[in-house]
Amino acid sequence: MTLLPQVPGFTVRPALLEDAASWARYACLPEVKEHTSSTAMTVDDVKAEIQRTLAGEPNTPIRFVLVSPASELVIATVGFHTISAVSGTAEIAYDVAPSHWGLGIATAACRAAARWGFEAKAWHRIQATTVLPNVRSQRVLERCGFKREGLVRNFRLVRGQPTDYWMYSVIPGEVQRGPHD
Numbered sequence: 001m002t003l004l005p006q007v008p009g010f011t012v013r014p015a016l017l018e019d020a021a022s023w024a025r026y027a028c029l030p031e032v033k034e035h036t037s038s039t040a041m042t043v044d045d046v047k048a049e050i051q052r053t054l055a056g057e058p059n060t061p062i063r064f065v066l067v068s069p070a071s072e073l074v075i076a077t078v079g080f081h082t083i084s085a086v087s088g089t090a091e092i093a094y095d096v097a098p099s100h101w102g103l104g105i106a107t108a109a110c111r112a113a114a115r116w117g118f119e120a121k122a123w124h125r126i127q128a129t130t131v132l133p134n135v136r137s138q139r140v141l142e143r144c145g146f147k148r149e150g151l152v153r154n155f156r157l158v159r160g161q162p163t164d165y166w167m168y169s170v171i172p173g174e175v176q177r178g179p180h181d
C-alpha cells in the first residue's frame, strides 16, 4: 500500500496547523484564488482550512503539503474534499505557489494523489471541478488521465456568484503514468 503520495523533489505529508503561515504566503494571493472558490484572506483562514482536515471522521477532508527540503517552505498542496466513504468517492484539489508554476508540480502532485486515493483509500471515483477559465488546471487534469464529463451549472459560489464548473473524473486504472512511476 502507498502510505503517502510520492512527488520527486518534495517531502509530502499531511498538513499540520504549523504549516498555515507557509501555505498562506501564497494561498491568499489574488492570482491563486482567481479561478477557485477560495475565500482565504489570512493565516487564520488557512489554519481553519487545515483544522477541518484534523477531525478524524470517515469523510474528513485530506490535505497534503509539498515541502521543499531546501527552504522548508510549502510550495504546493494537494488533497481531497467532498469525500463519501460510503460511495468511495472524493474530489481532488491542488494549488502551487506562483513562483513555481509551469514546472510540472501540479501534474506530478495530482497524479500521485489520485494513485494514492485508489491504492490507499480504495476509492472508485475521484472527481475534479474547475471554473471554465481555469484552462491551466484543466490541462493538469487531462495530463493525469481525468476525463471531462460535462458542465455543472451554478455548482459553487465564487465570491458570492453562482458559477458553472466543468466536472472531470478518473476511475481506477485510468491515472496516466508519469516519468517516475
Ligand SMILES: CC(C)(COP(=O)(O)OP(=O)(O)OC[C@H]1O[C@@H](n2cnc3c(N)ncnc32)[C@H](O)[C@@H]1OP(=O)(O)O)[C@@H](O)C(=O)NCCC(=O)NCCS
Pocket (backbone or CB within 6 Å): 031, 032, 033, 035, 036, 093, 094, 095, 096, 097, 100, 101, 102, 103, 104, 105, 106, 107, 108, 129, 130, 131, 134, 135, 136, 137, 139, 140
Ligand atoms: C492550476 C495550477 C495548480 C497549475 O500548477 P502548475 O504546477 O503550474 O501546473 P503544471 O506545471 O503541472 O502544468 C502547467 C504547465 O507546465 C508545463 N510543464 C513544465 N514541465 C512539466 C512537467 N515536467 N510535467 C508536466 N508539465 C510540465 C506543462 O506543459 C503545463 O503547460 P500547459 O498548461 O501549457 O500544458 C496553478 O496554476 C495554481 O495553483 N493555480 C491556482 C489554484 C488553482 O487554480 N487550483 C486548481 C483549482 S481547480
